[in-house]
Amino acid sequence: MISIHQLLEGLAPHIVERHVHFLPKKSSIQIHILDGQPISNSRLLYIGTPDTFVQTVDQLSEGGIFPTFVLSGNSPALSAYEGQPRFNLIVTSLSLATLCNLLYQVSSSYNLWVQSMNRHLYVKPDLPALLECGSRKLQCYTCLLDAGQKLLCSSPGPVPPHPIFERLEEGSYLAYESFQELERLRPASENKAWFSITASDGEWKICCHPIQYRSQTVAHHLIVIPAQRSTISTKEMAARFQGWTEQFVLRYNHEKYETSNALSDL
DSSP states (O other): OBOHHHHHHHHGGGEEEEEOOOOOSOBOSSOEEOOSSOOOSOOOEEEEOHHHHHHHHTTOOSSSOOOEEEEESOOGGGGGGTTOTTSEEEEESSOHHHHHHHHHHHHHHHHHHHHHHHIIIIISOOHHHHHHHHHHHHTOEEEEEETTOBEEEEOSSOOOSSHHHHHHHHHTBOOHHHHHHHHHHSOSSTTOOEEEEEETTEEEEEEEEEEEETTEEEEEEEEEEEGGGOOHHHHHHHHHHHHHHHHHHHHHHHHHHHHHHHHHTO
16 A cells, blocks of 8 residues: 555656645545535545536535545646635646656555565565665665674665764674664654764665564664655655564564573573
């Protein structure tokens, strides 16, 4: 399921107007074409023209359904609906067929990524493949450290041109002083997981996610993204990426713990 932020980012070059009053957690990947009939279900994403939108929205009930409309083309008639908080209204310059194809491509790309990540996590567990798949989608550098800051695995590709990460890749270990330097940059607010670091080629955004097992920190997952690519949509995908990585680590630690206990009982 793609979020409203991923939807807006995919449509960004073609948006003429947008009036987003609320942010649903998920937008349905099943495109429903407006045909002038009343909306009778909880789908969040409706595609149509200004004419079919006007016919439909005038029949929209006051409560229960808060949809997102993505329209092909603009019309003066839409100005009467711009300030209504009952729905999101996104107007594009695309034809209806092109709009539907673009939304299909955006949702399909995201779904293929989710399927690949789930395969690396559940079907054929593979930590290097999991990190590579995540970093390729986010176009980021990512690595996993153990509790002692030893490098367990990192994504292939360019390393951020900053001494901390260059030394990490060279020595497979993040010095305590370097780790403390990152920790000092971390915002105090729990709602601000991302912080900035300046490299030789500009600003980068970092999120360092501690992974805990049985009340102890067992790993740290770092994601480093160029500031210009650090959008809300990217951060949403990064959070999901961190969730998959955490599940991988917790499963490994659980199996390790259970095996250790079983051997101690022999």
